[in-house]
Amino acid sequence: MDFKPKIVIFVCNWCSYAAADGAGMKRAKYPAGIKLIRVMCSGRVDPQFILQAFHQGADGVMIMGCHPGDCHYKEGNYKALRRAKLLQKILDQLGVEGDRFKLEWVSASEADRFIKVVNEMYENVQKLGPLDYKADTLFSSEVAETVEQGSETTPESVTETLDNNETEEIEQIL
Amino acid sequence: MDKPKAAFYWCASCGGCEESLVDLNEAVIKVLTAVDMVLMPVAMDFKYEDVRKLADKEITVSFINGAIRTSEQEELVKLLRKKSIYVIAYGACSHLGGVPGLANFYKKESILDRAYIESESTVNPEKKLPKMKTTVEGKELELPEFYDRVYALNQVIDVDYYIPGCPPVPDVVKNAIVALLKGALPPKGSILTPNKSLCKDCPRQESKPDKLSIKEFKRPYEIMDNGDCFLQQGVICLGISTRTGCESSCINANMPCRGCFGPTDNVMESGSKASSAISSIIDTNDEQEIDAIMDTIVDPAGLFYRYSLPASILGKNIKIKK
Numbered sequence: 026m027d028f029k030p031k032i033v034i035f036v037c038n039w040c041s042y043a044a045a046d047g048a049g050m051k052r053a054k055y056p057a058g059i060k061l062i063r064v065m066c067s068g069r070v071d072p073q074f075i076l077q078a079f080h081q082g083a084d085g086v087m088i089m090g091c092h093p094g095d096c097h098y099k100e101g102n103y104k105a106l107r108r109a110k111l112l113q114k115i116l117d118q119l120g121v122e123g124d125r126f127k128l129e130w131v132s133a134s135e136a137d138r139f140i141k142v143v144n145e146m147y148e149n150v151q152k153l154g155p156l157d158y159k160a161d162t163l164f165s166s167e168v169a170e171t172v173e174q175g176s177e178t179t180p181e182s183v184t185e186t187l188d189n190n191e192t193e194e195i196e197q198i199l
Numbered sequence: 200m201d202k203p204k205a206a207f208y209w210c211a212s213c214g215g216c217e218e219s220l221v222d223l224n225e226a227v228i229k230v231l232t233a234v235d236m237v238l239m240p241v242a243m244d245f246k247y248e249d250v251r252k253l254a255d256k257e258i259t260v261s262f263i264n265g266a267i268r269t270s271e272q273e274e275l276v277k278l279l280r281k282k283s284i285y286v287i288a289y290g291a292c293s294h295l296g297g298v299p300g301l302a303n304f305y306k307k308e309s310i311l312d313r314a315y316i317e318s319e320s321t322v323n324p325e326k327k328l329p330k331m332k333t334t335v336e337g338k339e340l341e342l343p344e345f346y347d348r349v350y351a352l353n354q355v356i357d358v359d360y361y362i363p364g365c366p367p368v369p370d371v372v373k374n375a376i377v378a379l380l381k382g383a384l385p386p387k388g389s390i391l392t393p394n395k396s397l398c399k400d401c402p403r404q405e406s407k408p409d410k411l412s413i414k415e416f417k418r419p420y421e422i423m424d425n426g427d428c429f430l431q432q433g434v435i436c437l438g439i440s441t442r443t444g445c446e447s448s449c450i451n452a453n454m455p456c457r458g459c460f461g462p463t464d465n466v467m468e469s470g471s472k473a474s475s476a477i478s479s480i481i482d483t484n485d486e487q488e489i490d491a492i493m494d495t496i497v498d499p500a501g502l503f504y505r506y507s508l509p510a511s512i513l514g515k516n517i518k519i520k521k
Contacts, residue, residue: 071472071475072471072472072474072475073466073467073468073471073475076468076471076511076512076513079512079513080512080513093484100484103484104479106484106486106489107478107479107481107489108474108475108479110478110489110490110493111474111477111478111493111496112471112474112475112478114496114499114500115470115499115500115503118304118498118499118500118501119500119513119514121513
C-alpha cells in the first residue's frame with residue numbers, strides 16, 4: 026500500500042520511552058511515519074493534545090504508559106485510562122474512527138511489545154487511509170487585510186464623537 | 200457633533216441576544232439615544248442598501264449575534280466588517296458557534312430532508328426542497344445558499360471583541376458598552392468577561408469538596424437537589440471549565456452549568472478540557488467499572504461541545520458521518 030500514515034505517540038518517560046530506547050538498542054525496526062513525543066507521564070497527556078495532533082495532520086494518535094499499578098506517580102496512568110475512554114466516545118461522535126486513537130501499556134522491559142504494538146497501530150491506520158480533514162473557513166484574505174488597517178484605529182476615535190458629559194451620564198445610568 | 204453609529208445584526212440566532220439588550224432596562228434607552236443605529240433588523244426598518252451606502256469605517260461598532268450558515272449572513276457580516284471600526288461577536292453563537300453549531304453533527308442533506316420531508320407535521324409528497332433559484336410567473340426569485348456547515352463569526356471575518364453568553368447577561372453588556380464609549384478597551388481579541396472559572400463565583404462553591412469523586416453520573420431530573428455542588432451530587436456541571444461573568448444564572452435557577460461562556464484564555468477549547476476534568480474525578484481504577492460509569496454519560500460530544508462545536512479544535516474541519 027502506498028499510503029504512509031503519520032502517527033503521533035505520546036510515550037511516558039519512565040516506561041514506554043525506555044521501551045522505545047530498548048527497541049532502538051536491539052536494532053528493531055518500526056516505520057518512519059511514527060513520531061514519538063516524550064512526556065513525564067501518560068497522565069500528562071491532555072485530550073487537547075490529541076485533538077490538536079489530529080488537527081495538525083496526524084492520521085493516528087497513541088498514548089503509551091506504564092502498566093496499571095506501575096505508574097511512577099502512583100495513578101497517572103489510571104487518569105490517562107479514564108480520559109482515553111471518554112475521549113474515545115467523543116472522537117467517535119466527531120467522526121474519527123476508533124482505531125485511530127489507542128492507549129497501550131508498555132513497560133520499560135517490553136521492547137518487543139513496543140515494536141509489536143506500534144506496527145499493529147501503523148497497519149490499522151494504513152487500512153483506514155488518511156484522515157481527510159480540510160481546513161475549512163469562509164475567511165477571505167482580502168477582507169482580513171482591510172480589517173487589519175481598521176483595527177489600528179485608536180479607541181479615542183470613538184469618544185471624540187461623544188462629549189464628555191454624555192459619556193458620564195451614560196456611565197451613571199449603566 | 201454626530202453620534203457614533205452602531206449596528207446590531209443577527210445571523211443564525213434565536214433572538215435571545217436582542218432580548219438581552221432589553222434586559223438592560225432603562226439604560227437601553229440611554230444607550231440607544233447615545234448612538235445612531237444604522238442596522239437592527241429586529242426593531243428597525245433599515246435596508247441592506249442603506250448600509251452599503253455608508254463610507255468604510257463609518258459605523259463605530261457592529262454587534263453581530265448568531266452563527267453563520269447562509270450566504271446572506273456571510274455577505275452581511277463581511278459588509279459590516281468593512282463599514283465598522285469595531286466588530287463585536289455578541290453571544291455564544293457568534294463567539295463559538297452556539298447551539299445552531301450542533302447542526303455540524305449532521306450533513307446538510309439530512310437536515311433538509313428532516314425539515315422538509317420526514318418530519319411528522321410535514322406533508323410534502325412531491326419532496327420539494329428549497330432551491331436557490333425559482334421561477335414564478337416568469338420572474339426569477341432567489342434564496343440565499345445554505346452552507347454545508349455552521350461557522351463561528353471569527354471563522355468568517357476578523358473579530359475585535361467577544362461578549363460571550365447565551366444570552367449575554369446585562370452586567371457584561373453594560374461593562375462592554377461603557378468601555379467602548381470611554382475608549383478604555385482591552386487588547387484586540389479579548390473576551391469581555393473575567394478570565395477565571397465559574398466555580399470561583401459559584402454560590403454552591405462551599406459545598407464543593409477538596410477531592411471530588413463520582414461513581415455514577417446522573418441527569419438533573421434524576422436527583423433531589425440538596426443545594427450542594429452539582430458535581431458532588433453526581434450531575435455533570437461544566438462550571439469547572441467555563442468562564443465566569445454570567446452571575447451564576449443557571450446555578451441560581453438550580454440547573455448545572457452547560458458552558459455557554461466558553462473557555463478561559465489559557466484553554467484552547469472547553470469541550471475536551473471539560474471531558475478531561477470530568478473523567479479524572481471518576482472514582483475507580485477498574486477498567487470495566489470505568490466503562491460502566493462512562494455509559495451513564497449520555498451524548499458526550501453533544502454535552503461537552505453544546506455551545507462550541509464549530510469553534511472546537513476538530514469541529515473546524517469535522518468529518519460528518521450521517
